Amino acid sequence: MLKIERLYKSHQKRPVLQGIDLEIKSGEIYGLLGPNGAGKTTLINIICHLLNADQGQVYIAGQTWRPQHRYLLGISPQKNLLYQSLTCGEHLYFFGRIYGVPERELPRRVKQCLTLVGLASRADSLAENLSGGMQKRLNIAIALIHQPKLLILDEPTASLDIESRFEVWQLIRQCQQQGMTLLLTTHLLEEAERMCDRIGILKQGKLAAEGSLPSLQTLIQAAEILSIQTPTPKVAIERAQSLGWPIRYYHQDLLFWVPETLELNQIIHLFAGISLTSVARQPVRLEHIYLEIMHGDSPPTKIPQLSPGEG
Numbered sequence: 198m199l200k201i202e203r204l205y206k207s208h209q210k211r212p213v214l215q216g217i218d219l220e221i222k223s224g225e226i227y228g229l230l231g232p233n234g235a236g237k238t239t240l241i242n243i244i245c246h247l248l249n250a251d252q253g254q255v256y257i258a259g260q261t262w263r264p265q266h267r268y269l270l271g272i273s274p275q276k277n278l279l280y281q282s283l284t285c286g287e288h289l290y291f292f293g294r295i296y297g298v299p300e301r302e303l304p305r306r307v308k309q310c311l312t313l314v315g316l317a318s319r320a321d322s323l324a325e326n327l328s329g330g331m332q333k334r335l336n337i338a339i340a341l342i343h344q345p346k347l348l349i350l351d352e353p354t355a356s357l358d359i360e361s362r363f364e365v366w367q368l369i370r371q372c373q374q375q376g377m378t379l380l381l382t383t384h385l386l387e388e389a390e391r392m393c394d395r396i397g398i399l400k401q402g403k404l405a406a407e408g409s410l411p412s413l414q415t416l417i418q419a420a421e422i423l424s425i426q427t428p429t430p431k432v433a434i435e436r437a438q439s440l441g442w443p444i445r446y447y448h449q450d451l452l453f454w455v456p457e458t459l460e461l462n463q464i465i466h467l468f469a470g471i472s473l474t475s476v477a478r479q480p481v482r483l484e485h486i487y488l489e490i491m492h493g494d495s496p497p498t499k500i501p502q503l504s505p506g507e508g
């Protein structure tokens with residue numbers, strides 16, 4: 198559905214995208230992750246032809262950009278673009294006409310889109326009277342009015358409460374079930390884990406890793422992750438080192454990559470003589486993969502120094 202080849206883009210001589218290759222298959226949900234400023238929105242803007250790339254190619258449905266591709270793409274931008282004094286229905290009529298939806302088709306399409314996003318009963322409500330979650334869903338309905346094949350959602354659930362987030366997630370699934378391909382950006386790793394068939398992680402303008410969650414999990418050579426709280430981290434780290442376990446210390450979280458699944462009593466036995474406040478075993482999650490890609494084995498927080506009386 199979408200193919201990007203060797204894409205480069207600089208903003209004011211500052212490289213933002215540095216050779217992106219990416220392919221999104223028809224019917225899949227692809228999640229793009231990366232820290233603030235990684236270039237996610239820039240990439241979306243290039244796909245939508247709102248920005249020109251310095252180099253590289255974007256193919257939509259196998260073709261380089263053509264004006265009719267506008268009708269294949271639907272975009273819901275990061276910031277909702279709504280007219281506060283228009284109702285939900287008026288928004289959809291307005292954007293439907295901009296996209297050239299035939300006038301006789303419009304009433305049915307508007308109703309269909311409002312129903313899909315759960316706003317059928319709010320057709321006559323002004324945008325300014327909608328909650329944040331409803332405004333986001335209206336924005337997605339606008340992106341759907343011309344029945345796009347590829348729906349692009351830039352941070353669709355940013356700043357939404359958990360209930361609204363679930364509603365948007367359900368809506369994304371419904372769009373996929375209706376045959377759409379979806380590209381979404383997010384900072385919520387849980388969202389990417391739950392929703393995306395494949396995930397790409399942008400780092401310093403490059404796609405540092407890409408794949409399904411199970412394939413990304415193979416980047417971490419661990420059967421599980423052990424998170425430990427202890428008043429004597431240095432000693433616990435020395436013990437893990439003696440066991441040959443890779444160690445990560447992210448902010449206040451001390452993590453060990455455990456190469457095999459152990460019983461809790463085996464773990465406690467291995468840490469015998471060390472005071473442990475808590476021990477938590479976790480499967481390898483996207484959070485661990487993301488942190489590893491961003492920081493590798495030079496973690497953002499230094500491994501603690503030996504405290505007096507420790508060791």
Ligand SMILES: Nc1ncnc2c1ncn2[C@@H]1O[C@H](COP(=O)(O)OP(=O)(O)OP(=O)(O)O)[C@@H](O)[C@H]1O
Pocket residue numbers: 208209213231232233234235236237238239240
């Ligand atoms: N029009 C512009 N002119 C100059 N610099 C820009 C412009 N648009 C974006 N940038 C810069 O390009 C970089 C990438 O921005 P972009 O918005 O694509 O990142 P992002 O990954 O979407 O970030 P966020 O997660 O915060 O939305 C940033 O450093 C940003 O300041």
